[in-house]
Amino acid sequence: MSRDTADSKGASVSIDVSAIPSEPVGAGRYVIELLKNLPEVSADMRIVLISRQGDTKRWSELVKGCYQVQDLVPKNRAMRLVYERFSLGTQLERRGIKVHHGPHYTLPSTSKISLISTIHDLTFFDFPQYHAKSKVVFFKKAITDACNRADVIICVSQQTKNRLIELFNPKGEVCVIPHGVDTDRFKPNEDFDGQDQKIIDELLPGDDFILYLGTIEGRKRVDVLVRAFDLLIKDKLVHQETNLVLAGKSGWKTEEVETAIKESPNGSRILRLGWVKDRVVPSLLRKSLAVVYPSQVEGFGLPVLEAMACGSKIITTQDTVMAELSKGVAYLCEPGLPESLEEALNSALSDLRNYSGSSNEEVVINTREQMGLDLARKSSWHESAKLHAEIYERLA
Template identity: 30%
Template sequence: MKLLFDLNSLRPPRSGIGYYTQHLLEGLREQSDVEDVAGWVGSSVYSGTSLTDLMTDQTSLPAAAQFSDGLKARLLRKSRGLPGLYRMRTIVRHHASRALRRDFGRRGYIYHETNFIASPYKGPMVVTVHDLSHRRHPEFHPRVAVDYLDRGLPRTLRHAQTIIADSIYTRNEILEIYGVPEEKVVPIYLGVEPSFQPYSEEVCAPALQALGLRRQGFVLSVCTLQPRKNLHRLVEAFAALPAEMRQAYPLLLIGAEGWKNSTLMQSIRSLARVGQIATPGYVSRSTLLQLYASAAVFAYPSLYEGFGLPVAEAMASGVPVLTSNVTSMPEVAAGAALEVNPYSVEEITSGLERLLSDAPLRAELVAKGLRRAAELTWESTVKQTLNVYRALAA
């Protein structure tokens, strides 16, 4: 088999879809019946050594535009709201890669689009759909992004021979909303990197010292700061905890600044001034691993997830997890987390207080979480994805 990927998701800073793509590439290249794995960015083709270099060196591609503070952030937000922006970017990318896609199609490559919208391709095609939040909760996203997905995703789902969903929940969403044949949609869970594991206090010291934190002395949440992640309710719930508990266990929000979060940032300020909330933004992978392994509690009361990989990463890191009882989160946690109604600030507050004050419960969830996370491996993800390709190649 010969496999082809759009590698734009590998642009730094690498997001969840970027790491999904990377782990697939790494695992597939080790399979005996995979003759070649190739991909493109613009008009450039990557295979063999050049693909290895691209996967391991995140500086080899220009960074994707990111929100930041000040004038640059304001200009970026305005530009992302321009009508036709996503469509124009898509047209430019399709034009740059048109000739090479035709060549790969003639040579019998199976094209796997890992990021929702596939480029036109005359050959067997697989697409991964990670969630359908743009349909269930369009209010959580920039309008241009919703329009882009509404236009492009139905076409992609029609043309793809197989659709991979991150969970059974997402598979059911695809079937209900788009009415595609049941046999066309395959649920394949994501995996957890082996680097997410419990680490000693000595290993975690650099990250803790840099942020002025103590081991098992803070509540951690990791996500892009956007409405779907329900951070405004998490912050409100945290603010309702007893003052001494907030002081002993400050809330650490890790992630790039996203969109529609001005109200969230305002609510954070008063608690940040007294050292009870910190928002360091996007952090390095090594720092992230140390923070996961050092938290007292991982809080992820998201309103909608197609999988919820941070929940699995936290469990693998040996941290008790509080998460939502909706969408895919119960499926991923499989009874190894404390689940709450994410629309209830009172339930989130109660859950946080219970975990922070109940050491036996934390220990129980840590043990259950480690066992559950061990079942979610990238090796399994690659193996099941390879079976999809084999069925197409047969």
């Protein structure tokens, strides 16, 4: 949409989407789902999206014309960060913006308008070894600035809020707005008979697989999953046809994962799909024997929530936000220990193997599955968007 058109309507709230890549994960998924649901809860609010130059078409298509899009931000990352810091605030004021939301930590440094920042996690402080040094320096400063300047900080989990308050004394209000799940897409039943199998046949050589879904990077501890998979095979706890499927693009610090795969005697059974399209994700979750999310630390752990909504068997790490999110549903393991992950995986797969129509195992499986479905139903993107909209309206 043209800059003049947006200005003439006097948009009062801006949301920065300039950092969202073409293949969104994590924080990118959060922004997209937020934008999909905001129109239902903010009909009287004028919202403009601030995108990278030349990215107007993508965002207009993604949000189906529900928002004004202004491509103010330079494409080059270094120039984008400088522009956001020193020029964006002034440009927003000139366009009548009253509230600006930076959904990925960062905010303009020079601005008189109300500011909101979403803080996803504090790993740049607590686990800097899992990030590029340049990002650690940048995001530490961005988070510090947000705590000093934001009128409201949105945290995606209570754990993130607690840690933020331990590290800082934020100037503004700190609230928790958890992510949601789209239960129209993520559900235990396919839309039509054969839908899931058709998608799996397009992606994989067989439908007997354990699934990891997410970015492949150091803190996710996919290397631990690879070694646990090797142990399952060594101890003859899985079928010869069972594969390990890694669905997600590579991120930072993948050396340990690459080494684990290279050293694995079962490399031919470790299948890497790379980033997968949204339409195939529910089918992967439903058809998997189990979904494993062995991350050492997360701000939220969205794949765990989506797996619960699909009725999947879930294995994740104890004493994390994922364990809190999936309480009573997931099989838990100690972070970083292949033997512990093997044990949790074997428990999950044993329940599946022992399942029968009248056994006690059926009660265990159905109870876990039903608890997961119930928890997922309470976590909607609609409710998340509603809570965001309430903050926008209050500050505007």
